[in-house]
Amino acid sequence: MVNGTTLVTDHANGILHQCSECHSDNAIGAPGKTGVESLSLAMHNFHKDKMTTTTIAANTTPTCYNCHPGPNTQCMRGIMEKAGKTCIDCHGDMNKITSSLQGGRQAWLQEPKCGDCHDSKHQENTNTLYRNSILNNSTSWSMNGKIYCEACHNGTHSEFITANSADPTIPQKFQGDNYWIWNCQVCHASRVWGGRTMHQ
Numbered sequence: 736m737v738n739g740t741t742l743v744t745d746h747a748n749g750i751l752h753q754c755s756e757c758h759s760d761n762a763i764g765a766p767g768k769t770g771v772e773s774l775s776l777a778m779h780n781f782h783k784d785k786m787t788t789t790t791i792a793a794n795t796t797p798t799c800y801n802c803h804p805g806p807n808t809q810c811m812r813g814i815m816e817k818a819g820k821t822c823i824d825c826h827g828d829m830n831k832i833t834s835s836l837q838g839g840r841q842a843w844l845q846e847p848k849c850g851d852c853h854d855s856k857h858q859e860n861t862n863t864l865y866r867n868s869i870l871n872n873s874t875s876w877s878m879n880g881k882i883y884c885e886a887c888h889n890g891t892h893s894e895f896i897t898a899n900s901a902d903p904t905i906p907q908k909f910q911g912d913n914y915w916i917w918n919c920q921v922c923h924a925s926r927v928w929g930g931r932t933m934h935q
């Protein structure tokens with residue numbers, strides 16, 4: 736009502752709407768309506784000054800877990816968490832998320848990079864999200880362009896080694912440990928190479 740929509744009366748009449756009918760959402764490729772903020776901008780902008788307005792919200796750590804999964808799910812449990820990093824170290828706080836979107840960052844399509852902290856031997860492919868990046872500086876040209884980062888390091892927020900013992904089923908099966916895939920023999924049955932690293 737405040738925003739000139741009929742959402743409240745529609746809801747009372749049993750008519751449901753998806754947020755993305757009006758707020759663009761790159762996660763599902765929804766264009767939204769012209770002039771209406773993206774869903775990410777609307778949510779982070781509107782709540783940025785409300786994170787400590789209730790006791791529950793203020794006591795939830797990190798505060799992002801008020802909406803993201805979450806105090807029980809523990810979506811952030813990878814090696815960077817072990818190293819003491821939090822959401823804010825990589826994404827910035829509510830204000831930064833808001834201002835970056837207002838400054839032109841595209842929600843979901845432009846996210847933090849491993850290469851922001853690690854060196855250039857250990858970075859994503861140019862203009863490519865981590866989840867779509869592929870090892871291209873391996874020890875052999877024939878191995879390049881074939882293996883996703885995630886195949887060895889696991890997904891974002893749960894990069895090996897993780898705090899959840901249910902995560903490392905693949906390294907457990909093929910390497911017998913909880914690490915990222917480091918052992919050449921996981922894929923090369925009988926060959927043994929001395930002194931070659933995965934990233935050259």
Ligand code: HEC
Binds near residue numbers: 738740754755756757
């Ligand atoms: C029928 C269109 C429509 C739908 C559907 C819709 N919104 Fe909105 N929403 C608006 C408009 C218009 C505004 C005000 C201006 C803007 O954000 O650009 C707004 C504003 C907001 C704001 C900012 C609050 C404020 O007062 O500034 C939030 C947060 C928000 N919407 C969340 C949602 C969520 C979550 C959903 C789904 C559950 C949703 N909206 C569904 C049209 C819609």
Ligand code: HEC
Binds near residue numbers: 761778801803829
């Ligand atoms: C008030 C609820 C709320 C809080 C608090 C919140 N988020 Fe979100 N966030 C959302 C919603 C809802 C979406 C999904 C938007 C969409 O589908 O496009 C989202 C999407 C995102 C995205 C993906 C979209 C983008 O902008 O790239 C990132 C990254 C993100 N949040 C980070 C954070 C971080 C970091 C914090 C804590 C500093 C945080 N969020 C706190 C509700 C919240």
Ligand code: HEC
Binds near residue numbers: 800811821843864866
């Ligand atoms: C070590 C850095 C790092 C930390 C810490 C981190 N993120 Fe992320 N986050 C990323 C990267 C990198 C991506 C892009 C993922 C991709 O390429 O698929 C991302 C993506 C996201 C997305 C978009 C959805 C997705 O999976 O692509 C959301 C939402 C999000 N992060 C929320 C959070 C929240 C909430 C926290 C804290 C609980 C957090 N992140 C902590 C690096 C981080």
Ligand code: HEC
Binds near residue numbers: 814818850851
């Ligand atoms: C905000 C900075 C930051 C970002 C972004 C970041 N890392 Fe890290 N990473 C660290 C820190 C700090 C450590 C622990 C210290 C160390 O070993 O370098 C670490 C450790 C690691 C390690 C263990 C290294 C070792 O030999 O023990 C791996 C593997 C790793 N990160 C992978 C990733 C991946 C994959 C991404 C992107 C999805 C990423 N990191 C993004 C800061 C970051």
Ligand code: HEC
Binds near residue numbers: 853871882917
């Ligand atoms: C075939 C498995 C494999 C793939 C695929 C892979 N990595 Fe790695 N990664 C490793 C191994 C093994 C190490 C440790 C030894 C080394 O650095 O070569 C490592 C180390 C890292 C580190 C930690 C570096 C540090 O500071 O100690 C980061 C960050 C990283 N990789 C990011 C990436 C990214 C980004 C991609 C995709 C572009 C990727 N990796 C693809 C196996 C892999």
Ligand code: HEC
Binds near residue numbers: 918928932
């Ligand atoms: C996740 C699976 C995977 C891991 C782990 C892996 N490789 Fe590979 N490797 C491949 C693939 C796929 C090819 C391409 C094979 C082809 O084109 O037939 C390849 C090809 C090669 C080749 C060229 C072909 C050959 O057999 O001589 C070399 C050399 C090589 N890898 C070395 C290594 C070394 C050294 C390591 C450990 C540091 C390693 N690989 C770890 C998947 C892997």
